[in-house]
Amino acid sequence: MRKTYIGELEEVVLLTVAILQEGAYGVAITQYIDTQLERKLSISAVHATLHRLSEKGYVNSSMGGATSERGGRRKRYFKVTTAGSRVLNEIQDARSLLWSQVPPNILAT
Amino acid sequence: MKRSSLPPKWINSLLTKVCKPELLEEIEGDLLEYYQLWVEKYGSKKANRLYVFHAIKFLRPFAIKKSKSHSSNSLTMLRHSLLLSFRNFKRYKSSFLINLIGLSCGLACTLFIYLWVNDELSVDKFHEHEGQLYKVIEHVKFDGSGVTTWKETSGPMAKALREEMPEVEFAVAVIPGSWFGKTSLSVGEHDIKANAYYVEKDFFNIFSYELISGNKDQVLSDINSIVLSEKLALTLFNTTENVIGKTVEFEQERQFQVSGIFENIPSNSTAQFDFVLSFELLKDKPLGVDSWGNLGPQVYAVLKKGTLIDNLNKKVGMIIKNMYKESTRTPSLIPYSQDYLRGTYEYGIQIGGRIEYVRLFSIVALFILSIACINFMNLSTARASRRVKEIGVKKAMGANRMAFVFQFLTESIFITGLALVVALLLVILLLPQFNEVIGKQLALELNANLVFRAFAIVLCTGLMAGSYPALYLSSFNIINALKGKLSSSIGELWTRKGLVIIQFTLSIILILSVLVVYKQIGFVQNRNLGYDKDNIVHFKVEGTIKKQLESFVFELKKIPGIVNASSTTHDMVGHNWSVGIDWEGRDSDKPISFQVVGVDYDLIETLEMEITTGHSFSKDFGSDSKGIIFNETAIKAMGLSDPIGKTIRFMGEKKIIGTVKDFHFKSLHETVEPLFLVMMPEAVKKVMVRIEAGREREAIEKIRAFYENFNPGFPFEYQFLNEDYATLYASEQRVATLSKYFAAIAIMISCLGLFGLAAFSAERRMKEIGVRKTLGSSVFGIVRLLSEDFTKMVIFSITIALPISYLVAKEWLDSFAYRIALEWWYFAFAGLSALLIAWLTVGFQTYNAARINPVKCLRDE
Numbered sequence: 001m002r003k004t005y006i007g008e009l010e011e012v013v014l015l016t017v018a019i020l021q022e023g024a025y026g027v028a029i030t031q032y033i034d035t036q037l038e039r040k041l042s043i044s045a046v047h048a049t050l051h052r053l054s055e056k057g058y059v060n061s062s063m064g065g066a067t068s069e070r071g072g073r074r075k076r077y078f079k080v081t082t083a084g085s086r087v088l089n090e091i092q093d094a095r096s097l098l099w100s101q102v103p104p105n106i107l108a109t
Numbered sequence: 110m111k112r113s114s115l116p117p118k119w120i121n122s123l124l125t126k127v128c129k130p131e132l133l134e135e136i137e138g139d140l141l142e143y144y145q146l147w148v149e150k151y152g153s154k155k156a157n158r159l160y161v162f163h164a165i166k167f168l169r170p171f172a173i174k175k176s177k178s179h180s181s182n183s184l185t186m187l188r189h190s191l192l193l194s195f196r197n198f199k200r201y202k203s204s205f206l207i208n209l210i211g212l213s214c215g216l217a218c219t220l221f222i223y224l225w226v227n228d229e230l231s232v233d234k235f236h237e238h239e240g241q242l243y244k245v246i247e248h249v250k251f252d253g254s255g256v257t258t259w260k261e262t263s264g265p266m267a268k269a270l271r272e273e274m275p276e277v278e279f280a281v282a283v284i285p286g287s288w289f290g291k292t293s294l295s296v297g298e299h300d301i302k303a304n305a306y307y308v309e310k311d312f313f314n315i316f317s318y319e320l321i322s323g324n325k326d327q328v329l330s331d332i333n334s335i336v337l338s339e340k341l342a343l344t345l346f347n348t349t350e351n352v353i354g355k356t357v358e359f360e361q362e363r364q365f366q367v368s369g370i371f372e373n374i375p376s377n378s379t380a381q382f383d384f385v386l387s388f389e390l391l392k393d394k395p396l397g398v399d400s401w402g403n404l405g406p407q408v409y410a411v412l413k414k415g416t417l418i419d420n421l422n423k424k425v426g427m428i429i430k431n432m433y434k435e436s437t438r439t440p441s442l443i444p445y446s447q448d449y450l451r452g453t454y455e456y457g458i459q460i461g462g463r464i465e466y467v468r469l470f471s472i473v474a475l476f477i478l479s480i481a482c483i484n485f486m487n488l489s490t491a492r493a494s495r496r497v498k499e500i501g502v503k504k505a506m507g508a509n510r511m512a513f514v515f516q517f518l519t520e521s522i523f524i525t526g527l528a529l530v531v532a533l534l535l536v537i538l539l540l541p542q543f544n545e546v547i548g549k550q551l552a553l554e555l556n557a558n559l560v561f562r563a564f565a566i567v568l569c570t571g572l573m574a575g576s577y578p579a580l581y582l583s584s585f586n587i588i589n590a591l592k593g594k595l596s597s598s599i600g601e602l603w604t605r606k607g608l609v610i611i612q613f614t615l616s617i618i619l620i621l622s623v624l625v626v627y628k629q630i631g632f633v634q635n636r637n638l639g640y641d642k643d644n645i646v647h648f649k650v651e652g653t654i655k656k657q658l659e660s661f662v663f664e665l666k667k668i669p670g671i672v673n674a675s676s677t678t679h680d681m682v683g684h685n686w687s688v689g690i691d692w693e694g695r696d697s698d699k700p701i702s703f704q705v706v707g708v709d710y711d712l713i714e715t716l717e718m719e720i721t722t723g724h725s726f727s728k729d730f731g732s733d734s735k736g737i738i739f740n741e742t743a744i745k746a747m748g749l750s751d752p753i754g755k756t757i758r759f760m761g762e763k764k765i766i767g768t769v770k771d772f773h774f775k776s777l778h779e780t781v782e783p784l785f786l787v788m789m790p791e792a793v794k795k796v797m798v799r800i801e802a803g804r805e806r807e808a809i810e811k812i813r814a815f816y817e818n819f820n821p822g823f824p825f826e827y828q829f830l831n832e833d834y835a836t837l838y839a840s841e842q843r844v845a846t847l848s849k850y851f852a853a854i855a856i857m858i859s860c861l862g863l864f865g866l867a868a869f870s871a872e873r874r875m876k877e878i879g880v881r882k883t884l885g886s887s888v889f890g891i892v893r894l895l896s897e898d899f900t901k902m903v904i905f906s907i908t909i910a911l912p913i914s915y916l917v918a919k920e921w922l923d924s925f926a927y928r929i930a931l932e933w934w935y936f937a938f939a940g941l942s943a944l945l946i947a948w949l950t951v952g953f954q955t956y957n958a959a960r961i962n963p964v965k966c967l968r969d970e
Contacts, residue, residue, distance in 0.1 A: 026139035043139050044166040047132075051171040063134075069145070073138030 006058070006087060012037070013049045014058055014088060018080045025064070025075040026050070050078060058084030114153040116144050116160040124164055128172050136167055186512065190519040193499075197520070201495075204488045205524075207865045211858045212528035212570070215481030217535040218854055219566065221543055222474035224536075224551045229467050232377045233446040237317040238411045241278075243418075243442040245270075245408040245425075248457035250437035251702070258454035262440055264388075264398040264406040267309055269428050276421050280410040281309035282388055284398060285380070288405075290649040290794065293823045294384070295358040296345045300824050303341055303383035307391050313371070315411050316380070322353055323369020329387055335365035336385040339373045359386075361652055361822040376550055379449050401432065409445060418442060466844065473848070476615045477855050482574040483608045484862035485521060489578035490605060491869050493585075500582060501590030513583030521575025525567045533563075546846045548839070577604070606902055609866070612859040613906035613943055614913070619852035621914040621939040622921075625931070626845040629922060632929045633838055639772025640681065640716040644672075644802050645830035646809065647680055647795045652820045658790060661819060662709070668815060670801050670808030673715040676793035678707035681716070681774050682833045687782075691758040692747060701746050704774065704782055705759075707789025713738070713769065715799050723753045723767025726788055734788045736766035743783035744768055763787065776837040780926040797830070856943075860950045863899065867951040871895055871958035879963040891959035896951050903947045907940040914939065 006014065016032050017024040030046045033039050053059045064075040080088075121137065128136060140163060147156035198205040236242055245262045270280035286292055286305025293302055306312075313325035313336075320328065321339060328336050335357055342349045345357065349370050357365050365386070374381055388398070388406075397403035412421065426439045439457075452462040500513065536553055544551055553559075581601065654661045658676060665674045679686065687702040713725045726736060737757050744752050757763045771781045800808045809827065816825045835842070871878075878891055915931065922928040 026135060027142045042166055043143060043163055044169065044172075047136065047139070047167070048169060048171050051132075067138075070138040070141040073134050073141065075138060076135040 006053075006056070006091075009041075009045075009049055010053055010058075011088070011091060012039075013046060014053055014080060014084055017050075017053075017059055017078045018085070018088070022077070024078045029078075053084070054078075056083075057081060058087055114144075114148045114156065116141070116164075117157055120161050120164045124167065127168060127174060129174050132172055136172065140164055140167075186515065187519060190516040191523060193516065194520040194523050197496075198524070201492065203868065204492060204865055207861045208485050208488060208524055209528055209531065211481040211484045211861050212525055212574070213531035213535065214854050214858055215478040216525075216528050216532035216566065216570065217539075218477045218851060219474045220532055220536050220563075221539075222470050223562070223566075224553065225547060225549070226467050226471060228377060228549060228551055229450065229463065232449045233379055235317065235375060235377065236315075236445070238315065239446060240444075241411050241414065241416075242315065242445040243410050243412060244445045244448055245410070245440050246443055246448075246454075247404065248439045248441065248454075249404075250439075256457040258457055259404050260448065260452070261404050261406060262408050263401045263403055263429075264392075264408075265401055266406075266408045266428070266440060267410075270408070270410050270425070273428070274421065274424065276412050276416040278411045278413050279311040279315050280408060281312050281315055282398070282406040282408050283308045283312065284388065284391060284406050286382065290651075291826060293360050293651065294341075294345065295361065295822055296355075299345065300822055301341075301344060302824050302826050304381065306380070306382040306385045307388045308385055309388045312385065313369075315409055318371045318374060321349060321370045321372060325369075328369035329385070331366070331368065332387045332389045333365050334368035334387060335359075336369040336371060337367055338371055338383050341383040342367075342370050358822075401429065404438075410442065412442075463840075466840070469844075470847070473619075473851050476619070477851060477858065478570060479573070480612050480615060480855055480858045480862075482570060483612050484858060484865065485524070485574035486577045487605055487608055487862055488865045488869070489517070489521075489575075490581050490601070491866060493578075493582055494873075496582065497585060497590050500585050501587055504585070504587040505591065510583045514579040517579035517582055518572065518575045521578070522568065522571030525571040525574065529563060529567050546850075547843055605866075606898075609863065609899075609902050610906045610909070612862060613903050613947070614910040616852070616856045616859045617907060617910035617939050617943045618914045618917065619848065619855050620942060621910070621935060622917060623845070623848050623852045624935050624939060625918040625922065625929075626841070626848060628929050628935070629925065630838060630841055630845050633777050633841075633925075633927075634835070636773075636777065636927065638681075638834075639770055640718045642681070642831045642834050644800045644805065645716065645797055646800060646805075646812070646827045647797045647830060648816075648825065648827040650676060650794055650796055652823045654796070654820050658709070658793065662711075662796065664815065664819070665796070665798065665812070668808065668811045670804040670811065672799040672801055673711055674796065674798045675712040675715045676709045676790070676796045677712050678705075678789060678792055678794055679774070680795055680797075680833060681772070681830065682776075682837055688759065690785075692749075693756040694749070695747070701743075701783055703743060704784040706774070706784065706786050707792045708786050709788065709790045709793055712797065713786070715797050716772075717799075718772055719770040721768050721770050723765070725767060726786075730766070735761070735763050736788065737763040738767045738769050738786040739765060740769050740781070740784045741771050742781050743785055746783045757785075759785075759787065777927040778925050856946060860946060863947060864950050864954060867895070867899065867954040870898075871954055875958070875961070875966040878958060878961065879966040882959075882961075882963040883967070888956070888959045892952065892955045895955035895958065896948065899947055899951045900944070903944050907943060910943075911936050911940065 012033060013029060016029050020028055020032060026043060026047055029050075030041055030043050033041055033046075050059065050061075054061060058081055059078045060081055061076050061078045064077050066072055066074055124137060125133060140160060143163070144156055144160050147159050150156075151159070244260070245266055247259045247262050249257050249259060251257060264282045267280045267282040270277045284307040286307065289305075291302040292305045293300060295301075308329065310326075310329045312329060313320060320336075323336065328334060337345070337352070337357075339349055342352050346352050346355065352367050352370060355367050357367060359365055371385075392399045396405070398406050412418070422441050425442055428440060429436045429438045443459075450462055450464040450467065451459055453460050503513070533553075540551065540553060650658065662674050662676065665671060686705045688705055689702055708726065710726050710728060713720065720738075721741065723738070724730070725738070730736075737759065739747075739752065749755060752765045752768060755765045757765060769786065773781060774784065775782075798812065812827075813825045816823075874895070881891060881894075915936070918931055918935075922931070
């Protein structure tokens with residue numbers, strides 16, 4: 001199987017899903033990214049990203065119970081799959097590998 | 110949470126319709142959750158906006174329902190259709206060429222007419238105040254002749270509008286310099302002639318003739334100011350810079366200071382002039398421009414925004430009646446740009462004008478394009494048998510009807526697109542010639558508007574041409590189609606015939622129209638006008654000539670090659686000076702208006718008018734300067750049985766010394782009105798010279814030399830009377846030339862179609878021809894057999910076309926007071942020529958088919 005890469009936004013969303021664990025649904029993810037990274041994403045962008053991730057098999061989802069807020073509509077909760085955690089780890093490793101080879105002082109800010 | 114605030118419903122229903130049902134719940138849920146945050150943060154108004162905005166952002170591929178048709182497939186189908194069209198064109202070259210030629214000619218005509226119509230519609234509409242810009246006209250009641258509409262009014266009208274009507278922002282009186290002919294201007298030794306406009310102060314505030322230099326409120330404030338056009342400034346001073354304040358000599362008698370320069374006037378302006386002078390200049394002259402009693406000056410006004418024109422017109426209509434109880438004049442404001450296209454009035458009601466030509470040519474364009482489309486329909490349906498297998502197989506494979514409709518429409522739009530390219534090339538190539546015929550400077554400017562319209566034309570034409578074949582071909586029954594059986598129903602055959610009949614009907618109408626227009630123009634040009642218009646040269650009386658007219662004419666007559674010379678107040682083309690007079694023995698109060706022509710000795714002889722009773726003005730009779738000569742219509746109108754010697758009151762007492770045979774002094778659209786000639790050497794404006802036939806060039810050179818010597822500072826500019834006369838009918842002449850070409854194109858396209866059909870039917874009946882020939886039929890017999898059908902169709906179209914064209918021709922001729930009678934042979938000619946053309950077209954094909962060796966076509970059976 002060809003190796004699948006994920007984009008930067010997908011990585012951020014996937015990590016957020018991992019962080020939020022049981023509470024990972026659209027609004028929560030968007031707001032978490034907003035507060036932690038000060039990055040304003042539109043809700044539809046997050047939905048689109050989640051959709052892509054689930055097509056690639058890095059997340060799976062299940063509908064929660066009925067809610068009283070949001071007009072009684074259910075939430076869709078996301079969970080990182082094993083493939084998802086593998087790809088996150090691979091990214092982490094690849095970065096570390098490269099970072100370790102960067103000569104000291106060259107990226108001084 | 111506030112229950113009261115809910116997002117707009119429509120956006121939710123949109124989401125429900127468009128989004129995938131499995132995603133809808135979470136999308137809506139998340140949006141609503143955000144919505145409640147927004148309501149708390151920004152209030153419900155902004156929250157609503159944000160909600161809609163974010164909801165719309167959800168309309169992206171991942172969330173939207175997949176439509177049933179596969180979008181990638183339709184592209185493949187399009188490619189497939191285009192490929193098939195292309196192969197079809199390659200295979201059946203003749204019908205492809207016929208269609209291409211027909212459609213491209215049709216489209217080229219349509220484009221030409223589009224350009225022309227577009228230009229006509231743009232005339233006088235470039236002014237900034239368009240919509241607010243009005244012109245004063247007057248409806249004047251006359252006993253007897255009903256209501257006459259004048260495009261002029263009295264000079265004080267402008268002041269009245271300015272001062273009495275609060276709705277009027279600006280108003281000016283204008284007198285075009287054409288009243289006095291071209292004016293001579295000089296700078297130093299440089300003399301030229303140019304067209305003047307005498308206008309009141311706010312002229313440049315009303316009309317958008319942009320000033321290059323000078324202030325539009327100021328340029329006309331001084332009576333000695335002159336405003337030049339860019340072009341005139343360049344000819345006089347060779348520059349447009351620092352011209353302000355320089356002096357221009359006017360008619361060698363008065364000096365003006367340049368106060369401004371305006372941009373050259375665009376060709377789509379009806380007012381054309383080279384320089385502008387103050388209206389005040391004319392107030393001292395005995396022209397009556399400052400009196401309510403005289404109709405002549407033109408008055409224009411700009412109204413304030415929001416003015417109700419009907420209410421204003423009620424007030425304006427009473428302006429004159431409030432001052433003069435007896436007056437029958439009703440002034441009225443009409444939109445300035447309306448006058449060009451809709452300038453004809455009858456009984457005070459607007460009835461048409463040039464807009465009729467615009468409509469006429471638009472219809473002709475539509476005619477020609479439909480003829481070309483009919484060719485396409487006929488050839489496509491006639492050749493259906495060739496594609497019947499293709500359709501059968503496709504249907505068996507599950508193609509639905511829409512797929513066929515799509516395919517055939519693609520084909521027709523494709524060929525129309527190709528035709529448009531050819532048509533554009535034709536237009537670019539022929540535009541100079543077209544411009545010459547119509548007397549305009551049109552250009553094909555490639556702008557977004559044109560591209561868009563061209564695209565629309567292609568789409569419409571393609572759909573029009575392709576619709577019938579598409580519906581017809583896609584309706585085949587699968588089984589019959591696969592068997593190769595083509596049940597040509599009676600209805601279908603009739604449709605095809607009907608289309609040919611329509612084509613020929615249109616062509617015959619066009620042929621007859623051209624014939625009638627040409628005959629009438631010829632009639633007009635050659636009609637005996639009551640005087641001899643040929644070999645007459647005329648020029649303006651000005652400068653020294655004005656002061657020493659008698660000696661000038663006397664010397665002029667001595668020049669060899671000159672038959673006679675005299676002078677007059679009016680030339681003979683278009684006349685407007687009418688008065689009411691009293692005469693001895695007048696017995697009714699019914700007012701008759703008489704046209705006045707002021708003349709000098711010898712005018713009647715110079716123009717070779719015919720004196721019917723009495724004698725002409727002559728120095729031999731001492732009292733002739735008090736004489737008056739009427740035309741026969743006038744004598745009849747006055748009811749005088751023995752007119753000679755009767756006394757007339759017009760500028761003092763005058764005696765009738767003779768009568769002259771009626772002559773035409775206006776275009777033949779109008780009947781001859783009562784008219785009289787009086788001696789008025791002090792008021793003449795034109796010198797008329799009769800030149801010996803065949804010596805024009807030589808004589809004119811001699812006149813020029815004499816003129817320039819006699820009248821220094823005035824360039825010699827002359828005109829031939831017969832050319833002026835021809836310009837009276839310029840628009841008819843243009844219509845004639847244009848309709849000639851359009852008729853030729855229409856016939857050509859029709860014949861192309863007929864040719865295609867004949868070729869096809871001969872081809873399909875090849876076996877029949879072979880059998881007939883082996884059984885002993887002659888070539889002629891077969892030609893007759895094959896042409897019979899077409900002959901019937903053409904004869905049928907003749908019977909339809911003739912009554913229609915009769916009505917059309919009669920309608921057009923009715924606009925002339927003097928016209929040709931519609932002779933039967935015009936119709937015979939139009940019909941027979943159509944028949945003959947059809948025979949020639951078909952005959953060539955059928956003759957070839959009939960001569961074939963039967964062995965060849967029967968061999969493979």
